Amino acid sequence: xxxxxxxxxxxxxxxxxxxxxxxxxxxxxxxxxxxxxxxxxxxxxxxxxxxxxxxxxxxxxxxxxxxxxxxxxxxxxxxxxxxxxxxxxxxxxxxxxxxxxxxxxxxxxxxxxxxxxxxxxxxxxxxxxxxxxxxxxxxxxxxxxxxxxxxxxxxxxxxxxxxxxxxxxxxxxxxxxxxxxxxxxxxxxxxxxxxxxxxxxxxxxxxxxxxxxxxxxxxxxxxxxxxxxxxxxxxxxxxxxxxxxxxxxxxxxxxxxxxxxxxxxxxxxxxxxxxxxxxxxxxxxxxxxxxxxxxxxxxxxxxxxxxxxxxxxxxxxxxxxxxxxxxxxxxxxxxxxxxxxxxxxxxxxxxxxxxxxxxxxxxxxxxxxxxxxxxxxxxxxxxxxxxxxxxxxxxxxxxxxxxxxxxxxxxxxxxxxxxxxxxxxxxxxxxxxxxxxxxxxxxxxxxxxxxxxxxxxxxxxxxxxxxxxxxxxxxxxxxxxxxxxxxxxxxx
Numbered sequence: 345x346x347x348x349x350x351x352x353x354x355x356x357x358x359x360x361x362x363x364x365x366x367x368x369x370x371x372x373x374x375x376x377x378x379x380x381x382x383x384x385x386x387x388x389x390x391x392x393x394x395x396x397x398x399x400x401x402x403x404x405x406x407x408x409x410x411x412x413x414x415x416x417x418x419x420x421x422x423x424x425x426x427x428x429x430x431x432x433x434x435x436x437x438x439x440x441x442x443x444x445x446x447x448x449x450x451x452x453x454x455x456x457x458x459x460x461x462x463x464x465x466x467x468x469x470x471x472x473x474x475x476x477x478x479x480x481x482x483x484x485x486x487x488x489x490x491x492x493x494x495x496x497x498x499x500x501x502x503x504x505x506x507x508x509x510x511x512x513x514x515x516x517x518x519x520x521x522x523x524x525x526x527x528x529x530x531x532x533x534x535x536x537x538x539x540x541x542x543x544x545x546x547x548x549x550x551x552x553x554x555x556x557x558x559x560x561x562x563x564x565x566x567x568x569x570x571x572x573x574x575x576x577x578x579x580x581x582x583x584x585x586x587x588x589x590x591x592x593x594x595x596x597x598x599x600x601x602x603x604x605x606x607x608x609x610x611x612x613x614x615x616x617x618x619x620x621x622x623x624x625x626x627x628x629x630x631x632x633x634x635x636x637x638x639x640x641x642x643x644x645x646x647x648x649x650x651x652x653x654x655x656x657x658x659x660x661x662x663x664x665x666x667x668x669x670x671x672x673x674x675x676x677x678x679x680x681x682x683x684x685x686x687x688x689x690x691x692x693x694x695x696x697x698x699x700x701x702x703x704x705x706x707x708x709x710x711x712x713x714x715x716x717x718x719x720x721x722x723x724x725x726x727x728x729x730x731x732x733x734x735x736x737x738x739x740x741x742x743x744x745x746x747x748x749x750x751x752x753x754x755x756x757x758x759x760x761x762x763x764x765x766x767x768x769x770x771x772x773x774x775x776x777x778x779x780x781x782x783x784x785x786x787x788x789x790x791x792x793x794x795x796x797x798x799x800x801x802x803x804x805x806x807x808x809x810x811x812x813x814x815x816x817x818x819x820x821x822x823x824x825x826x827x828x829x830x831x832x833x834x835x836x
Contacts, residue, residue, distance in 0.1 A: 346416035346792055349407060349573075350784040351400050352582065353380055353422040353499070354753075355604045356649060358396065360403025361778065362411065363785035365794055369808045370782060375410065376403035382442035389442040391499065393428060397506050401567055408568030415569045417788045418507065418559060419578040420500040421585045421780055423605070424520045425475050428502040429482075429493035434511060437489040440499065443473035444690045447485070451477035455522070458538070460622060465535060467526040467615045467628030468519075469640060475521035479541055495547050500580035507575060509557030512550045514577045516584035519630030524549075526615045526628050526636075552579040552632040553791040576791035578784035579632040583607045583639070585783035586751050588632045588798070589776060591806035596746045598734060600764070601779065602754025604646045606726065608733045609639025610743060621740040632787060633798050638741055640733045643683040645754055647722050650694035655715055662715070668759050670716035671723055677825045678717060679707035680725045682833040698722070705832055727763035728822075728829040734768055748772045751779030755812070765814040766822045772814040776805065 350361045360376040378399040382389045400420075407415065428440045441447065451472050455462060459470065468474065475498075482490040497505060498517045505511055518524050518531075523546065525532040531546045550556050559573035579585040586601040587609070601607040615628035615636045629637040648667070655662050679702050681688070691697035695712035698721065703709055710717050730748075738745055748770050750761055755774040765772040776782050786801045795801050816822075 346789070346794055347411060347414065348416055348785045348788040348792075349404065349418040350578070350781045350788070351403070351418065351420040351503070352585075352778075352781040352784055353396060353420065354582065354780075355423050356381060358399060359778075359781060360400065360406070361781045361785065362407055363782075365789060365804065368804060370785065370804050372778065372782065372785065373410070375406040378402075382444065385439065388447065389445040390439040391426065391442055393436070393440055393499065393502060397503060400503065400507070401563065404563070404567035404569055413568065413570040415573045416792055417574040417576040419576050419784055419788050420503045420507075421578050421580050421582045421784045422498070422500040422503075422517075424498070424517050424581045424583070425473050425478065427475060427478070427496045427498050429490055429496050430502075430505070430511065431492060432494040434505060436502070437493055440502070441478065443478070447481050448472045448477055451481055454480050454539075462522060462535065463622040464617055465525055465532050466522050467617050467621070468522045469625045469627035471641065476523050476535070476539065480539055483540060493545060496545055497547060498580065501547075504556060504575055504577070507557075507563060508560035509575045511547045512556055513547050514554075514580035515549050515551050516579040516630040516632060517581040518549055520581060520627065524630075526617070526630075529630070550577050552577055552584070552787050555791055574792070576788045578787040581629065582780045583629065584631050584637060585781075585787065586779040587611060587635075587637055587783070588786065588801060589779040589783035589805050590749045590751060591773070591775070591802060591809050591811065592749055596744060597749055598737065598745045598747075599749045599751060600730060600754070601752050602644065602750050602757070602760075603752045604644055604649060606642040606644035606730070606754065607639050608642055608730055608737070609637050610737055610741065610745065612636045612638050612741065612743075616741050618740065624736045624740055626737060626740055632783070633790070635798070638737060640736070642726070642729050642733060643688055644726070645757075647683060647688050647694060647698075648719060650691075651698070651718060651722070654693055654695050655713070658713070667715060667719050668757070671719035672759055674716035674720035676720070677724060677821070677828075679710070679721050680728065680825075680829045680832050681721060683722075683726055683729050707832075723760050723763055724825065725829070726760060727767035728826055729833075730764055731767045731826060732830070732833070746770065750774040751776060753777060755779070758812075761812070761814045762817075766816045766818055767826065769816045769819050769822070771816070774812040774814065776809040782808075
C-alpha cells in the first residue's frame with residue numbers, strides 16, 4: 345500500500361497531509377499546519393520560501409514518527425504567478441515577491457496594447473500580477489537580480505528543486521503566466537521576444553503526474569523517511585489540483601475553488617479563445633491530465649479574512665462562526681461591493697475600505713466595527729459576483745451549467761454556500777474541503793500507477809467525500825438584488 349505526502353500551500357496557510365488509497369477511498373491525515381503569510385522586507389512584500397522549506401521538513405519528521413520510514417512520493421502545490429530567480433548553480437538569488445506587492449501597480453499598461461494578440465496565444469485573463477507583468481517590472485528595476493538569473497521557477501517548482509528535483513516548471517502553473525502557448529502547451533517564443541525576456545530564463549515544462557526527481561538523501565536522513573522517495577508533480581497550480589478533486593458526473597458543472605481567492609470556472613477539453621472570452625477577460629488555465637479550465641478569479645474570502653484580522657485587534661476571540669452568525673442576523677441586501685474592485689486588493693484596513701466604498705457608491709454609511717452588516721455585505725456580494733461570472737462563462741463557452749460544485753475551505757461556509765445557490769438559482773454541492781490536497785495526493789497516486797484516469801480519480805473522490813447540498817431559495821428577492829448589484833459593478 346503506497347502512501348503519499350502532499351504539501352498544499354495557500355496564501356494564508358500551508359498543510360502537510362499524508363494519504364493513501366484503501367478500498368476505493370482516499371484516507372488522509374493532516375500532519376502539520378503552518379502560516380504562509382508574506383512579510384515586508386526593504387519596503388516590498390516577500391515570501392520566505394526557506395521557512396516554507398523548513399515547515400515541509402517538519403511535516404516529514406512528523407510523518408516518520410506517525411508512519412515510519414516508508415513513503416512513496418511527495419508533491420507540492422501552491423498559488424500561481426509568483427516565482428523565484430535562480431543562478432546557474434540552482435541557488436536562489438532573492439526572496440520571491442508576493443503578487444500583492446505594489447510593484448505590479450499600473451503594469452497592465454505594458455501588455456494591454458497587445459491584448460488580442462496575447463489572448464489568442466495564451467487565453468489568459470489580464471491581471472496586474474500575472475507573471476509576464478511581474479517579469480516586465482523586474483527588467484525595468486535596476487536593483488533587480490533578474491539579469492544575473494539563469495532561470496526562474498514558480499513557487500511550487502522552487503520547493504521541488506530545494507527538495508531534490510531538477511529545475512522544471514509544471515504546466516498548470518506555467519499556463520497562467522501569460523507566456524505559454526495554450527494550444528501547443530509550450531513557452532511562446534514570440535511573447536518572450538516581444539517583451540525582451542530571455543528564452544533561457546524559462547525551464548523545461550513537465551506535466552501533472554510526472555516523476556520529476558527523488559528526495560535528497562540528506563533530507564531523507566534528517567527527517568527519517570526512506571531514501572529514494574519520489575518527487576511526483578501534482579498540478580502545481582492549486583486551482584488545477586482542486587478542480588481534479590471535484591466529485592462530478594458528466595460535464596454540465598461549474599466549480600468554485602473557494603478560499604483566499606475564489607476561482608470560478610468550468611472544465612473543458614479545449615481552450616476557448618473567441619472574442620467574447622477575450623472581451624470578458626476569462627482565463628484558459630491548464631488543467632491536469634489534458635483538461636482546460638475556463639475560469640475567472642474573484643477576490644474571494646480574502647476580504648473577510650482581512651476584515652477579521654482588523655476586528656481581532658479589538659476582539660481577539662472573534663472567530664468565523666461568530667462572524668457568520670452575526671452576518672446571518674444582519675439586514676439582508678442592505679448594500680453591495682464589487683469584490684474585484686481595486687479598493688479591496690490590499691488595503692491597510694479592510695473594514696474601512698468597505699465602508700468607504702459603500703459611501704462612495706451612495707449606498708449609505710456603515711461603521712467599520714459593524715461586523716454583522718459588513719460581513720453580510722461581503723457574503724451577499726460574493727454570491728452575486730459568482731452569478732455574474734457564471735453568466736459570462738456560459739455565454740463565452742456556449743455551455744449550459746446545471747450545478748455548481750464548491751471545493752476548498754469555503755465549502756465549509758454554510759452561509760456563503762446557501763447564498764450561492766440562491767443567487768445563481770442552481771443547486772450547490774459543497775465538498776471536499778481539502779480538495780486541493782486531495783487532488784495533489786491523487787495525482788501522485790496516478791503518477792505512481794495506482795490510478796489510471798480522471799474518471800477513476802473522481803470515483804475515489806465521490807466515494808470519500810461527504811457532500812453538503814444547498815438548494816435555491818427566495819429567488820425573487822435575489823433576482824431584485826442582482827439587478828441592483830449589476831448597477832453597482834457597472835461603474836468599473
